[in-house]
Amino acid sequence: MMKAIINLIISLTLLALPLGGCAPREGLEAKQETTGASDSQGQDKKPVTLTFYTYGNTLTNTEFDNFFVQPVKKLYPHITLKRIEPPATTTPEELFTSGTVPDIIYTSDGSYxxxxxxxxxxxxxxLIEKHHFDLNRIKPVLTESIRSYSSKGELVALPFSFNLSILYYNKDIFDKFGIAYPPDAGFTWEKALDLGRQLTRSDNGVNYVGIDLGGPTQVARSLPLSLIDPQTGKGALQSAGWTQVFTTLKQSYDIPGFIGPDKKYSYDKDSFMKDRTLAMRVSYLANMIGPLEELRQQGKELNWDLAPPPYYDEPSVGGSIHSLLISSKSLHKDEAFQVITTALSDEVQRTAVRNGRVASIDKPELEKEYGADIEVLKGKKIANVFKVKPRKVSTPSEFDNDIGKWLTKATDDIALNGTDVNTAVRKAQEGINKDLESIRKNR
Known part of the structure; x- marks a missing residue:
């Protein structure tokens, strides 16, 4: 009799095991599909405070709360996020040497x-393997771009959003001169310059500028260009691609009336939004949408719209990858990774998209909701944001930030000194190579 009872207990236990194993696994798979998060929920965990440092990117306190703090609190109530906000002049080097070590760093690919x-x-x-994060959820162009920053193909960051370039245009200036708006199908830099020439003129004492191309780095995002040749380790400006970029810029500077009497040749967002004398401006989405919304809230709304950014032969454009990194000095790397995977969940990415960010996750259907929660984007041609295909970032170099000044020098020479493109590019490349030699010698 006792043996029969024991056998019955064993049988019931074995029957219960599959049931006990299925439900949590299904829940884990469902959660990973929508959040990519690990299988550790926040219940009954020891409270942890993580520090969050933003460098080089715009992230308002409202965005920080909506994209990170509240979603993390909902999924992992034991994790508290605290933002580090040093003085604007504080460099990352100064921050780290001061002993303040953030757990999470929010920055762009240019700062990797x-x-x-x-x-x-x-x-x-x-961490990706440990927490079973599915990298296939991320747009391949972003992960490929991030891996290009490491000679070993390491993934030093995960992308939160992709800050794409776009063409903004002032409809009132077009209407004033009876010129058709930029085409929704997109156009080349050559066609953009043709349109800009028609709009660069004086009227009733006001000087209007047709288009600002955004400078050499903005134009260069249309091509696979690097500042340093990865094979030789020397400057790469004396190439067909960079020559094309500076030739395009020179064509804009040569437009009669483009360079102002004060030698001004670069027109920022104030020229577009406040002075309202710039008809078209090529810039990043994150650079203009917020300020345009602020104008609307102040009752000074501009009559503007969006068109695809100009390109050369192929309708593609690069962007800036707003990224999340984990500090190697962090004592809470698992929790930091859970914060990142939460930010990459379908729910948070949808919130970000509706607030003017381009999603990093590979869900094209989100494009239809772009900017839906931003009043200033109501009625705008949102589809034009996605008309040009994003391209992989150009091969980067650890010295790019050290030699970027030579792009400005070449641009100044062409715009202000009348230097021909070949000479300006040659002089800049010579300067780059001297700087590289000095930097490497002193390391």
Whole structure:
């Protein structure tokens, strides 16, 4: 009799095991599909405070709360996010040497090398595997771009959003001169300049400028260009691509009336939004949408719209990857990774898209909701944001930030000194090579 009872208990236990194993697994898979988060929920966990440092990117306190603080609190109530906000003049080097070490760094791809040089960046491979994060959820162009920053193909960051370039245009200036708006199908830099020439004129004592191209780095995002040749380690400006970029810029400077009497040749967002004398401006989405919304709230709304950014032969454009990195010095890397995966969840990415960010996750259907929660974007041609295909970032170099000044020097020579493109580019490349030699010698 006792043996029969024991056998019955064993049988019931075995029957219960699959049931006990299925439900949590299904829940984990469902959660990973929508959030990419790990299987550790925040219940009954020891409270942890993580520090969050923003460098080089715009992230308002409202965005920080909506994209990070509240979603993390909902999924991981034991995690508290605290933002580090040093004085604007504080460099990352100064911050880290002061003993203040953030757990999470929010920055763009242009700053990766700065943090890797500090030894402050964690390769995310181990954490990705440990927390079963599905990299296939991320747009391939973004992960490929991030890996290009490491000679070993490491993934030093995960992308939160992709800050694409776009063409903004003032409809009132077009209407004033009876000129058709930029085409929704997109156009080349050559066609954009043709349109800009028609709109660069004086009227009733006001000087109007047809188009500002955004400078050499903005134009260069249309091509696979690098500042340094990865094969030779020397400057790469004396190439067909960079020559094309500076030739395009020279054509804009040569438009009669483009360069002002005060030698001004670069027109910023104030020229577009406040002075309202710039008809078209090529810039990033994050650079203009917020300020345009602020204008609307102040009752000074501009009559504007969006068109695809200009390109050369192929309708593609590069962008800036707003990224999340984990400090190698962090004592809470698992929790920091959970914050990142929460920010990459369908829910948070949808919130970001509706507030003017381009999603990093590979869900094209989100494009239809772009800017839906921003009043200033109501009625705008949102589809034009996605008409031009994003391209992989050009091969970067750890010295890009050190030699970027030579792009400005070449531009000044062409615009202000009348230097021909070939001479300006040659002089800039010579300067780059001298700087590179000095930098490498002193390391």
């Amino acid at each position: 090398y700065r943090f890797t040089t500090l030894g402050a960046v964690e390769d995310l491979k181990t």
